[in-house]
Amino acid sequence: MSPAPVNIHATAIVIGTKGVLFTGPSGSGKSMLAFSCIAAARRQGAFAALVADDQVLVLCHGNHLLATRPEAIAGLIELRGSGIAHVESVPAAALDLAVDVISLPESERLPPENECFQIPGVGSLPLVRIWRGAPDPLAVLAAFAPDFHGEMPFSSSGSLIF
Numbered sequence: 001m002s003p004a005p006v007n008i009h010a011t012a013i014v015i016g017t018k019g020v021l022f023t024g025p026s027g028s029g030k031s032m033l034a035f036s037c038i039a040a041a042r043r044q045g046a047f048a049a050l051v052a053d054d055q056v057l058v059l060c061h062g063n064h065l066l067a068t069r070p071e072a073i074a075g076l077i078e079l080r081g082s083g084i085a086h087v088e089s090v091p092a093a094a095l096d097l098a099v100d101v102i103s104l105p106e107s108e109r110l111p112p113e114n115e116c117f118q119i120p121g122v123g124s125l126p127l128v129r130i131w132r133g134a135p136d137p138l139a140v141l142a143a144f145a146p147d148f149h150g151e152m153p154f155s156s157s158g159s160l161i162f
Contacts, residue, residue: 005057005068006122011077012051012067012093015041019067019093020141021056021125023117024101029132031077033101038087040138050089053077058095058122065095065123098125099141101132 011022011034020037022030031053041048052069053076059066068091075089098117115127128144130137 005059006119008056008058008119009054010056011053012056012069012095013038013048014051014090014093015048015138016046018097019051019095021058021067021095021098021117022101023098024132027080028101028103029080030101032079033099033130033132033134033137035077035079035085035087037138037141040136050075050077050087051091051093052089058119060122061094065119065125066092067095068092095125097141098127099137100127100129102129104131104133 008023009026011030013020013022013034015037020034022034024030034050034053038048038050051067052073055070055073057068057070059068069089074091075086077085077087079085100115100117111129115129116124117127118124128141130140134140
């Protein structure tokens with residue numbers, strides 16, 4: 001159990017009841033991909049909100065990793081090239097999955113199986129890689145999230161069940 005939250009450079013969102021942490025270097029597209037997932041989930045009638053953008057405070061709470069935000073950035077997300085947007089946000093969410101935002105030419109074609117994202121001193125999360133230019137990143141999550149506690153985020157009809 002971590003005594004204090006660890007501040008990591010990432011973006012955290014919640015879709016339905018699932019917390020997702022977007023990771024990658026500065027300028028990799030974390031915020032835009034997270035925003036695209038929020039927008040896609042809302043179009044399908046699901047709850048989705050930002051937890052934190054740029055600075056995510058992560059701590060271990062029981063058997064879960066918990067993402068929180070500095071209050072100074074509550075509800076703010078930087079959409080590179082467009083500016084700072086105000087979006088619905090929640091102060092905290094349990095994290096279920098990490099997404100590594102990748103650039104295809106520099107990335108391995110097939111990532112290793114059962115990858116994890118390590119947060120030193122706090123814990124780890126299952127990791128999925130998503131290309132920064134993916135036209136429907138929420139669909140990519142659906143394809144790779146069956147191990148997400150045995151749940152599929154989409155029903156066979158394509159509606160969101162996250």
